Amino acid sequence: MKITDVDTVVCDAGMRNWVFVRVRTDQGLVGWGEASTEWRTHSIVGAVRDFVPLLIGEDPYRIEHLWQKLFRQQFWKGGVITMSALSGIDQALHDLKAQALGVPLYELLGGRVRDRIRLYDHLGGGDPDAVYGALSAERFADSARRSVEAGFDAVKVLAVPMGAGLPSGAALRTTDRVMAAVRDAVGDEVEIMIDLHGRCTPAAAIAFAGVLRPYRPWFLEEPCQPELVEELPGIAAGAGIPIALGERLSGRGEFLRVLRTGAVAVLQPDVCHCGGLSELRRIAGLAEAFGVTLAPHNPLGPIATAHNLHFAMATSNWLIQEQMRAAAPIWDDILTTPLEFADGYAVPPPGVGLGTAVNEAVAAAHPGTETEVQLSTRLPDGSLCDW
Template sequence: MKITSYELYQVPPRWLFLKITTDSGHTGWGEPVIEGKAATVKAAVAELMDQIIGEDPCNIEGLWNQMYRSSFYRGGPILMSAIAGIDQALWDIKGKHLNAPVHQLLGGKAREKIKVYSWIGGDRPTDVALEAQKVSDKGFTAIKMNATEELQYIDDFKKVQDVVERVSAIREKMGDGFGIGIDFHGRVHKPMAKILFKELESLHPLFIEEPVLPEHNGTLKSLSNFSIPIATGERMYSRYDYKSVLADGYVDIIQPDLSHAGGITECKKIISMAEAYDVAVAPHCPLGPIALAACLQVDATCHNAIIQEQSLGIHYNKDNDLLDYVKNRSIFEYDNGFVKIPDAPGLGIEIDEDYVKERAKESHNWKNPIWKHKDGSIAEW
C-alpha cells in the first residue's frame, strides 16, 4: 500500500481537515491546525506531504521520524501541528486497512468511556452560573471557563473579586459534585496568579489551567503550595517540551493537544512519560471531530487520562459545530458526563466528505482577537 495523494479543506468555524488517499483505496482523515494560523499550517502540511507521497502509510513511526528529524529546523506549533494531522490520517488508514480501531493497535482499551467537560462563558465570561446549569441539563458534570479578562502584571483587586464571584456563583448553584475547570489562558502574570490561587482555593476548582504562560513554567513552583491542581501543556509541542515540567514535579495535569503536539504517535509517548511521574492527563481539544476522535482513541489506552475537552457549543463554533461534519452524529453522544470510545476501524468516525467540500468553498480566516490594556499596551488574550 502506498500514499498516492492528499487534499486539504479549510472549513468553518476555524478548522483544517486533511484527507490522505492510498493506492488500495483506503483513505484517512486528520486535523492539522493551529487556531488562527490555518493557512500557515496548510502550507507546512503540503511541504511535508511532498516527502511521503509513495511511502507505505503503515510505517507510521518511520514516517513520523522522517517528517520530524529530516528537517534541520524542527518543533514548534506550526511544524508539529502539520505532523500531527498527517499522523492522525496515517493511523486512520492503518486502522481501516487492518479493520481495527486505533486503540486496538495501541494496545487495547484501558477504559470503555471517558469523562468530558463543556466550555461556558466565552472569552469574557458572563452569566456562568446559568450557562453551567444549561450544560448540566445536557448531561455534562464538569465545565471549563475563562477566569479573567485582561490582567496587568499588577492589577486591581476588583478584577480578582470578579473572578471569585463568577466561580462562587457556579459552585453555589451546581454544588460540590460539579467540576469547575478554570482557564487562566496565559492572561495572568506571576504576581496576580498567586493572589488568584489564594482566593479561589476555598472553591475547590477541578484545576487551574495555564496559570502562567509556558515560557514561565518555572513560576509553577510558587503556585504548587496551594491545593488547587495545576494543569498546563496546550502550548507545548513535543515530549522534549514536557521533560523539565514533568521532572520539576509542580504540574498535576498535562494537556497535550493531539492536533498540535505531533499527533497520536507523539502524544501517546508524552502521556506515558506523565504516568511515570504520577501526573494525570486531560487532552486539549477545542477543535473539530477528527481531533476529538484521535483524542478518544488515545484516551482509551492511557490509565492516567482523566477527562477530555470537547468543543460542542463552544463560543468559537458560530458557523459550524462539532457534529456537522460527521455522518453518525451519535458517535459523540454524551451520557451522564461521559462519552464512549468509538470502536469502528481507524479513528472510528465517518466524515461527511460532501459537506466538507461544500463548506470548504466558504473556508474561513479565523483570527483570535487582539486585546489591549487601557494604556494601549498589548494584553495577553
C-alpha cells in the same frame, strides 16, 4: 499499499478554520487527521504540503518510521507549525491503518482500558472584550447549570479577567463573584476547573488562586505564559491548587521540561499540536513516570475529538477529556458519522479506524475563511494584553 496523496481540507467552522488532513492510498483507503491551528491556517496547509514529497510512495503501515522521517530527516524540526502538520498526518495514518486491519483505532494504541470516556464541558472564554470587571457571573452560572442539566459533572471556567499584571481589588472581587456563582450553581459534587489562559503574571496567578481556593477548584490551568517554566514551582506552592498546562507545548522535550519542575499535576497536550497520537502516547508515558495525569486539550474540530476519544479509551493515566459542546454550527454535519455524547460521557464512534470521516460535500460547502474571528485584547488604557 502505498501512499498516493496527502492534502488538506480547510473548513470555516464559525469561530475558526478547521484544517483536516487527508492521506490516500493506491488501494482507495482514506485516513483523516486534524491539524487545526487558529490564525495559522496558511502556515499549516503549507507545512503539510512541504511534507508530501517525504510520504508519496511510502507504506502507510509504517507509522513510526514515517513519524521519525518527518521529524528527523529535515534540518528544521519542532515548533508548533511543523508539529501540527506532523500531528494531522500521524492521526490520518493511524485511522488508515486501523481501517486496513479492520479494527477500531484504539486497538492500535494498546486496546481498551475503560468502557467510556468522562468529558468536561468548557463554558467558553467569557465576553470577547472582557477586561477587568467585565466578566458576567450570571452568564457563567447559567452556562454551568445547563452543563450539569445535560449530564456533565465537570466544567471549566475562565474566571479571571484579561490583562492581569497585578490584580486590582475589582479584578479579585470579579473573580470571586464568578467562582461563587458557578459553585453555587453546580453544587459541591461537580468539579470546576479554572483556566487562567496564560493571562497572569506569576504573582497575579497566586493572588487569583487565593480567591479561588476556598471554592475547591479541581485544577488551575495555564497560570502564566508557557515560557515561564522556571516560575512554575513557585506558582504551584503559592497557589495551593493543582496546576494543569500543556496546550501550547509540542514534542516530548517541552513536556519533559515542565514535568521536571515537579510543579504540574495535569498535562494537557493537544493531539493537533503535540505530534499526533504517536507523540501523545510518548508524552503520556513520560507523565506516568512522574505520577502526572492527562486531560487533553480539545477545543478544535470533531476529527481531533474522535482521535482523542480513541486515545482516552487506551490510556491508563488519563483523567478527563475536554469537549466544547456545540462549539460550531457544522459540528455534526461535517462528519459522516456524528460523535455521540450522553450524560457527560462518550465512546468512540463504532466501526473500524476512527469510526467516522469528513463529509467532503459539507466541507466543500463551508470553505475556510481568510479572516478568522479575532478577539479584542486591549486594556482600558489601549495597551495590549494576553487573552
